[in-house]
Amino acid sequence: xxxxxxxxxxxxxxxxxxxxxxxxxxxxxxxxxxxxxxxxxxxxxxxxxxxxxxxxxxxxxxxxxxxxxxxxxxxxxxxxxxxxxxxxxxxxxxxxxxxxxxxxxxxxxxxxxxxxxxxxxxxxxxxxxxxxxxxxxxxxxxxxxxxxxxxxxxxxxxxxxxxxxxxxxxxxxxxxxxxxxxxxxxxxxxxxxxxxxxxxxxxxxxxxxxxxxxxxxxxxxxxxxxxxxxxxxxxxxxxxxxxxxxxxxxxxxxxxxxxxxxxxxxxxxxxxxxxxxxxx
Numbered sequence: 001x002x003x004x005x006x007x008x009x010x011x012x013x014x015x016x017x018x019x020x021x022x023x024x025x026x027x028x029x030x031x032x033x034x035x036x037x038x039x040x041x042x043x044x045x046x047x048x049x050x051x052x053x054x055x056x057x058x059x060x061x062x063x064x065x066x067x068x069x070x071x072x073x074x075x076x077x078x079x080x081x082x083x084x085x086x087x088x089x090x091x092x093x094x095x096x097x098x099x100x101x102x103x104x105x106x107x108x109x110x111x112x113x114x115x116x117x118x119x120x121x122x123x124x125x126x127x128x129x130x131x132x133x134x135x136x137x138x139x140x141x142x143x144x145x146x147x148x149x150x151x152x153x154x155x156x157x158x159x160x161x162x163x164x165x166x167x168x169x170x171x172x173x174x175x176x177x178x179x180x181x182x183x184x185x186x187x188x189x190x191x192x193x194x195x196x197x198x199x200x201x202x203x204x205x206x207x208x209x210x211x212x213x214x215x216x217x218x219x220x221x222x223x224x225x226x227x228x229x230x231x232x233x234x235x236x237x238x239x240x241x242x243x244x245x246x247x248x249x250x251x252x253x254x255x256x257x258x259x260x261x262x263x264x265x266x267x268x269x270x271x272x273x274x275x276x277x278x279x280x
Contacts, residue, residue, distance in 0.1 A: 001023055001024070001025055001026070001059070001062065002024050002025065002026055002060065002061060002144060002145045002176075002177040003022070003023065003024035003047060003058075003059070003060055003145065003177070003179060004022075004023050004024075004057075004058075004059040004062075005020055005021055005022045005023075005043075005046075005047065005056065005057070005058050005059075006021050006056055006057040006058075006059075007019050007020070007021055007055070007056040007057070008020040008021070008043070008046060008053050008055070008056030008057070008058065009053065009054045009055045009056055010042060010046055010051065010053050010054050011054055015037070015039070015042075015201060016201050017039050017042055017043060017046070017201045018201050018202045019056075019202075020039075020043060020056070020198075020201075020202075020203060021203070022043075022196055022203070022206060024145070024177050024178075024179050025177060026174060026175050026176070026177055027171055027173075027174035027175065027176070027177060028171065028177050028178075028193040028194060029167060029168070029171055029177070029178040029180060029191050029192050029193050029194075030177070030178065030179050030180065030192065030193065030194045030195070030196060031180050031181075031182065031185075031188035031192035031194070031195045031196065031209070032044075032179060032180065032181040032182075032195075032196050032198065033181075033182065033183070033185055033188065033195060033196070033197050033198070033267060033271060034197060034198040034199050034204075034271070035183075035199060035271070035275050036183070038198045038199050038200060038201070039198050039200075039201040040149070040181040040198060041149055041181070043198065044147060044149050044179070044181060046058065047060070047147065047179075048073070048075065048147065060072075060073065060145065061144065061145075070099070071099055071100055071101050071141060071142075071143070072143050072144045072145060073143050073144075073145050073146075073147060074137075074138030074139055074141065074143035074145070074146045074147070075138060075146075075147050075148070075149075076131075076134050076135055076138050076146070076147075076148045076149070076151045077148075077149045077150070077151075078149055078150035078151075078153050081134070082122050082130070082133065082134070083122070084121065084122045084123035085121055085122070085123065086121070086122050087117075087118060087119050087120060087121055087122065088108075088111055088116060088117070088118040088119075088120075088133070089118055089119070091122075091133070091137065092104055092107055092108070095107070095137060095140070095141065099141035101141050101142050102140060102141045103140050103141065103142060104140075106139070106140045106142075107136060107137070107140035110132070110136035110139070110140065111133075111136065114129065114132045114133075114136070116129050116132065116133060127154055127155065128155050128156065128159040131151065131152070131155060131159070131163070132159070132162075132163070134151075135151065135163060135166060139166070139170065143176075144175065144176055144177075145176065145177055145178075145179070146167065146170060146176075146177075146178045146179070146180075147178075147179045148167075148178065148179065148180045148181065148182075149181045150181060150182055150183065151163065151180070151182070152164070152182065152184055152187060153182075153183070153184070160184070160187060164187055164190060164191050167180065167191060168191055180192070185266065185267035185268050185271065186266070186267075186268070188209070188267060189209070189266065189267060192209045193208060193209060194206065194207065194208050194209065195207060195208075195209050195212055195267065197270075197271060197274070199274060199275055204274055212267070212270070213265075214250060215249060215250060216235075216247060216248075216249065216250065216265050216269075216270050217247075217248055217249075217250050217253060217261060217265050218245060218246065218247050218261075218262075218265040218269045218270075218273065219245070219246045219247075219248065219257060219260035219261060219262075220243050220244070220245055220246075220260055220262045221243060221244045221246055221260055222242075222243055222244075223243070223244065225244075225260070226243075226244040226246070229246065231280050233248050233249065233252040234246055234247070234248060234279075234280055235247045235248055235249060235273075235279075236273040236274055236277035236278065236279060237273070237277055237278060237279075237280070238272070238273055238276055238277040238278070239278075245269075245272075245273060245277070246260075247265075247269075247270065247273040247274075247277065
């Protein structure tokens with residue numbers, strides 16, 4: 001197991017992580033989803049010991065993380081870590097002094113593959129190029145684990161697709177793994193093995209993506225149809241001006257409900273109904 005979190009708690013004045021337990025196995029891409037302020041970034045900071053936890057246990061590769069494992073972990077966050085006046089050659093020199101297993105050859109190959117100029121200052125590069133550099137840095141010291149917080153935020157679909165391909169290549173050997181926190185849930189629908197849904201500091205579910213897709217279905221009903229609907233099978237519902245959105249378990253589906261299905265139920269649909277919806 002590359003990450004194992006057991007009963008982690010962290011409290012602030014107006015927010016807390018509550019008894020969080022998650023696992024990121026070898027060879028897996030695990031998605032972490034939830035609304036802004038749900039606790040995703042706080043959890044990642046506690047995993048990396050950037051933020052002190054109140055209680056619980058965090059194991060990386062079976063050991064407590066105290067900075068000694070930095071060579072084995074690649075991190076990418078929403079905000080760039082790079083000095084904007086540096087160029088690629090500057091970054092290579094700095095990283096050689098930070099990581100004992102830094103691979104300059106591998107780093108410059110990434111730069112060539114991405115057509116990133118070596119002498120141009122970072123501030124003169126596009127947002128997509130900057131993000132590719134950060135991911136290349138994370139990969140070029142040959143880590144066993146990637147921990148990523150909104151790595152594709154603000155990028156166009158083509159660049160996002162290229163970056164997601166990199167993550168899939170990374171776990172191909174079944175030894176490496178990825179923990180990917182993102183609000184772009186459609187990205188996870190293409191690459192994630194498991195999905196952890198956190199809301200208001202608590203885990204809503206932690207399941208294989210395939211199981212999530214097999215479990216949930218969203219229906220859209222008029223107000224009159226909702227009044228007549230079997231309320232016992234509703235997991236969550238949301239009332240809109242013109243209709244109701246209703247989340248049910250597929251095992252409770254009946255052919256008479258087929259007409260209420262408006263398309264494939266997405267992670268966004270499920271997350272919206274859990275966060276904004278109600279129970280009866």
